[in-house]
Amino acid sequence: TQQLSRMFFLSAEFNAELQSGTRGRTWGSYRRKGLEIFMALILETKATKAEILELYLNDVYLGNRGSFALHGVAEAARIFFGKDVSNLSLSEAALIAGIIQNPYQHSPFVNLERSKERRDVVLSAMAQADYITREAAERAQHDPITVVTRAVDNEAPYFVDYLGEQLQQQFPGVTQQTGALDIFTTLDLNLQRYAQDAVRTGLARIDQTLAKRRRQPGPAQAAMVVIDPRTGEVFAMVGGRFYNQSQFNRALAARRQPGSTFKPFVYLAAFERAAEEGRADLTPASMVWDEPTTWTYDRQEWSPRNYDGEYDGYISFRRALALSRNIATIKAAEQTGFDQVADLWRRTRIGRSDLRGYPSIALGVFELTPMEVATAYTLFANGGVVKPLRGIAGIRSGDHAMAPRVLDGPRVAREQTTFLVTHMMRSVLNEGTGASARGAGFSLDAAGKSGTTNDLRDAWFVGFTPQLLAVVWVGFDDNTPLGLSGTQAALPIWTDFMKKALAGHANVAFETPEGVSFLEIDRDTGRLALPTCPRVTNESFLAGTEPLEYCDLHRW
Structure with a gap:
């Protein structure tokens, strides 16, 4: 009864004493103990022994599953055995009863052998007290312990942690209420299993590659986020x-430079400026010189290089993004205005709000989490509007149903300019740094961008169809260079997942908004193509910004 009074009325005070180490050492602790005794006496007078036992069993602490505490035998029955408490066998009921003495050491999730020993002790005690026969106890002691191995918090423990954070933010105090609480989530268990398998396979492949090195800082880590970009x-x-x-959730908390995954936002800023000012020199077909270049900023010189040390000369915006050319992208940002690029990113309300317009911004030299990258990329599937991410679909507490507020994020860009960048990112997969996905058998229409940061420190790939978006990050926890590019480390994980996730799905094209036109363009000059042009691209333009001159390089 005294434990029940502590659990029901004084749990906050008791937990505070445990955390501070002052249990039994302060007047406050003695006062709390006195209150426990007083409340226990009141309970004894107001409730029967059976009622007190029922209250106790409905709230007693029975250990943790992942990051969630288990309270009550009904919840334990669902988590341990996947069944209602009324359907427990004698062996299963005895196991739960045995856990109460020491929930951590006797949990079947922690130590199956200790859990079995404790169950057998309970069964023997029940037989000695004539609650069950000796024969029934012996039969139950020979029953194998079979716990549920595919519970949600086992298959998606990082998602469950994320869910806990969202509950605190959106429904503060709801988990402290008494009674049953049903939480409906957005989790898709099939996609979760595909994601886990893809990460596991990808990291095994990376381990083999890294094993050839003499010194390693530890095992490489990975994070993956899969969302519906429309919702x-x-x-x-x-x-x-x-x-x-490691319970550290890298999807939520690992802040790393996004590198080249930021480049689409550079081109989006360029097209936004073209739309605002009626300019025709900032289009997917615009040409820049990809060659060694030095920039001066704040009296300092900066001489970046392309990832592979190669330069393509005269190159279009589309090809520069597809091949992830650093110099060409910085020049596109320069033409747009570095401040305009920073301003567009600030409009997303993601990450830092004090981002300044300097040349290196074009290469993503600031920090984001994989969740923040996924959030930013939702604007490409929503006509320039950011969709905040969410994991809770609804909550039901008794007869009371609650739903989270679903709000659109900010509008960052026009529908038309957003489409131009999405159309450009299709070339990443079709002919650029993501082309190996096609070679591996992923054939659906998709757009994406690889990312590799300085010194091959972090590897990224972000890719999406109109209905499904996945972000993959690979790197070391201590920020040591991974030594692999986004194409080498992250893209295979993304490809493996997408092939399974979308197997059997029909191909869905990205919808073209009004105000966008298409023309055949010579890839080498960015001008209207002639029948004699050897490399032709079906290029997208904002209406009114199309080139008017024909290619003069491939005339007869």
Whole structure:
């Protein structure tokens, strides 16, 4: 009865004493103990022994599953055995009863052998007290312990942690209420399993590559976020290699430079400026010189280079994005205005709000989490509007149903300019740094961008269809260079996942908004193509910004 009074009325005070180490050492602790005794006496007078036992069993602490505490035998029955408490066998009921003495050491999730020993002790005690026969106890002691291995918090522990954060933010105090609480989530268990398998396979492949090095800082880690870009619903989340070894959720908390995954926003800023000012020199077909270049900013010189040390000379915006050319992208940002690029990013309301317009912004030299990258990319599937991510679909507490507020994020860009960048990112997969996905068998229409940061420190790939978006990050926790590019480390994980996730799905094209036109363009000059041009691109333009001159390089 005294434990029940503590659990019901004084749990906050008791937990505070445990955390501060002052249990039994302060007047406050003695006062709390006195209150426990007083309340226990009141309970004894107001409730029967059976009622007190029922209250106790409905709220007693029975350990943790992942990051969630288990309270009550009914919840334990669902989490341990996947069944209602009324359907428990004698062996299963005894196991739960045995856990109460020491929930951590006797949990079947922690130590199956200790859990079995404790169950057998309970069964023997029940037989000695004539609650059950000796024969029934012996039969139950020989029953194998079979716990549910595919519970949600086992298959998606990082998502469950994320869910806890969202509950606190959107429904503060709801988990402290008594009674049953049903939480409906956006998690798709099939996609979660595909994501886990893809990360596991990808990291095994990376381990083999890294094993050739003499010195390693530790195992590489990975994070993956899968969402519906139209709604912001989170379908799957992987926050690391092994949750039981590290509960640090890299999908939510690992802040790393996005690198080249930021480049689409540079071109989006360019097209936004063209739309605002009626300019025709900032289009997907615009040409820049990709060659070694030095910039001066704040009296300092900066001489970046392309990832592979190669330069393509005269190159279009589309090809520069597809091949992830650093110099060409910085020049596109320069033509747009570095401040305009920073201003567009600030409009997303993601990450830093004090981002300044300097040349290196074009290469994503600031920090974001994989979740923030996924959020930013939702604007490409929503006509320039950001969709905040969410994992909770609804909550029901008794007869009371609650739903989270679903709001659109800010409008960052026009529908037409957003489409131009999306159309350009299709070339990443069709002919650029993501083309190996096609070679691996992924054939659906999709757009994406690889990302590799300085010194090959972080590897990224972001890719999406109109209905599904996935972000993959690979790197080391201590920020040591991975030594692999986004194409080498992250893209295979993304490809493996998308092939399984979209197997059997019909191909869905990205919808073209009004105000966008298409023309055949010579790839080498960015001008209207002639029948003699060897490399022709079906290019997209904002209406009124199309080139008027024909190619003069391939005339007869």
